[in-house]
Amino acid sequence: MTIRLTPEHLIGWSRGCNQRGRRGEEAKERRRKRSGTDCRAAEEEMEQSVIHLSHCQKEIFCFAVPEVCPSCGEELKGRRLQEAPVSLPSPFTDGHKTSCCLLVAPAHNNQDRDFTGTSDLHTGISNTKGVVYNYTQDGVRRDQIGWSHCISVPLVRPDMFHLLAQWDQYLETFSEGPAWDPVWQKFHEEDHNCFSFCLQFLNGILAMEGHGALSRDDFTRCFILPRMRRVSKYTTLIRHLQEHQYYLADRQETLGDRQEESVTNS
Structure with missing residues (x-):
């Protein structure tokens, strides 16, 4: 959007x-x-916690860590992930x-x-x-x-x-x-x-x-x-997860935000 x-x-x-x-x-x-x-x-609805994890060169977004990878089907329970699951900060x-x-x-x-x-x-x-x-x-x-x-x-x-x-x-x-x-x-x-x-x-x-x-x-x-752009991405992601449970992206895609500074920062 x-x-x-x-x-x-x-x-x-x-x-x-x-x-x-x-x-x-x-x-x-x-x-x-x-x-x-x-x-x-x-x-x-917008305050739901979004989980982000990585597996099989995919970035996976969901509301709860799945038992199996939604991309490759490999069992995730008890296995080391490329990165620990983290919660995306709400905007x-x-x-x-x-x-x-x-x-x-x-x-x-x-x-x-x-x-x-x-x-x-x-x-x-x-x-x-x-x-x-x-x-x-x-x-x-x-x-x-x-x-x-x-x-x-x-x-x-x-x-x-x-x-x-x-x-x-x-x-x-x-x-x-x-x-x-x-x-x-x-x-x-x-x-x-x-x-x-x-x-x-x-x-x-x-x-x-x-x-x-x-x-x-x-x-x-x-x-x-x-x-506003961050809010747009976040709300679009939330609504996608409510309908489809997972959102998968290639590893090179990122949702990072630049560090925010105060307006009066000199």
């Missing part, structure tokens, strides 16, 4: 912001009542367990919990306590629930103690600004939305650290798209 999440698709994110603002409280109540229903089921994160991250989550009206380039998405920024600040048509929300299944982009290196110590104050002060007060400036789906809030805050931090500003295009291409 190809993900094309360009700035033009950010209107999909703005629709997500709009939905969060207009029906935020109702959605929060529904979320409490819908434990175990469709949205949670979709998230749990999803509980946003409330993150610190100083930009978060991308499905909007409340995105019932399938999809992260595709055309689905409605919403963005926010976590403080050091996992509270997610996110902009909607009603202003800035400070969510303590609702971001347990999302994509995270670290914004601060762990050793940047001076910035970590001030992060919550910076985020709170920025959120109180008139640009995010609906009395002073209205939410706009195209150019004043949840992503605008996140990017303007990030660029303010970058300026304080002596770095140049990031455009929407640059930030999306460098930090969002790589994670």
Whole structure:
């Protein structure tokens, strides 16, 4: 599956912001009542642990180590494999367990919990306590629930103690600004939305650290798209395994990801 999440698709994110603002409280109540229903089921579906092992020059992906190799039929029990089976790390994160991250989550009206380039998405920024600040048509929300299944982009290196110590104050002060007060400036789906809030805050931090500003295009291409591609591969693999039990690939094919760095990494 190809993900094309360009700035033009950010209107999909703005629709997500709009939905969060207009029906935020109702959605929060529904979320409490819908434990175990469709949205949670979709998230749990993506949280299944995927096992990766190698045998007979094949990369094998499955939910449980099989007794025999699905490629050659050789018994695997008690035999040495080329590499020990490992669990693939999930690309999803509980946003409330993150610190100083930009978060991308499905909007409340995105019932399938999809992260595709055309689905409605919403963005926010976590403080050091996992509270997610996110902009909607009603202003800035400070969510303590609702971001347990999302994509995270670290914004601060762990050793940047001076910035970590001030992060919550910076985020709170920025959120109180008139640009995010609906009395002073209205939410706009195209150019004043949840992503605008996140990017303007990030660029303010970058300026304080002596770095140049990031455009929407640059930030999306460098930090969002790589994670979206990983999510796309992972969800495609999960759905294949649910239907076919195994996925086999030639040994030279890899699912490795580049090491992720924080945005403020110098």
